[in-house]
Amino acid sequence: MKRRRETEKQSSSELRSAIEELSLLDAMKLNHHPVVADEQENATHLPLKPFLSLCNFILHLLDKIGPTMAVLRQDINRNIQRLEKMQESDPKLYSNVVEMLKKEASEGTSRKVTSCSKAFLWLTRSLDFTVNLLELIEKDTGVDMEHAVEEAYESTLKPWHGWISSTAYRVARKLVPDNKTMIEILISESKDEETFKDDIKTFTTLLIPLLDDIHAILETYRLDRLKAT
Secondary structure: OHHHHHHHHHHHHHHHHHHHHHHHHHHHOOOOOOOOHHHHHHHOOOEHHHHHHHHHHHHHHHHHHOHHHHHHHHHHHHHHHHHHHHHHHOOOHHHEHHHHHHHHHHHOOOOOOOOHHHHHHHHHHHHHHHHHHHHHHHHOOOOOHHHHHHHHHHHHOHHHOOHHHHHHHHHHHOOOOOHHHHHHHHHOOOOOHHHHHHHHHHHHHHHHHHHHHHHHHHHHOOOOOOOOO
């Protein structure tokens, strides 16, 4: 019983921490404007640390769901590590994700499978998936979870996945916990269902504008249409 209370307390702090990171990013005002490419690159700043904190929140969320989303979890974790490794090479310069994109664009390596540009792209798409899924749950906590995961996947990740990735997700979707189990897992993030829905609303309301800015950055570097190989 004590362990369960500790788990719920940790879960709540994870969601609130994610909201705090989003609030920080919102306060910093991404300052992304559709101007001439060179001017735009110099004006745009996306702090790496808060962005990766959001991605780590997704990992915690997937851990709660269990092994069902192991494929997605593995991809997210690998991409986080790729960005962290590049930052270690120059912590000050690469505290801004855009500097990583600029470097790889100038070297012509942006489209390589192991590039940080692709890691950033797929982390963004994972956040798209998370927002879509949480919005479906916030609208109706009685939603069929397998259907919700499928709907979120179809609209965010599937258009960019190849046959192998799509097959893996199709299998994983069948293993999603039932609605009652899933809601109990997720509601441990908050005191009760209403607080849980309010927290989700706050999280998604803050994250969606950020994702719009990030997709504009990806479009600038012609990364937004890349598919899995």
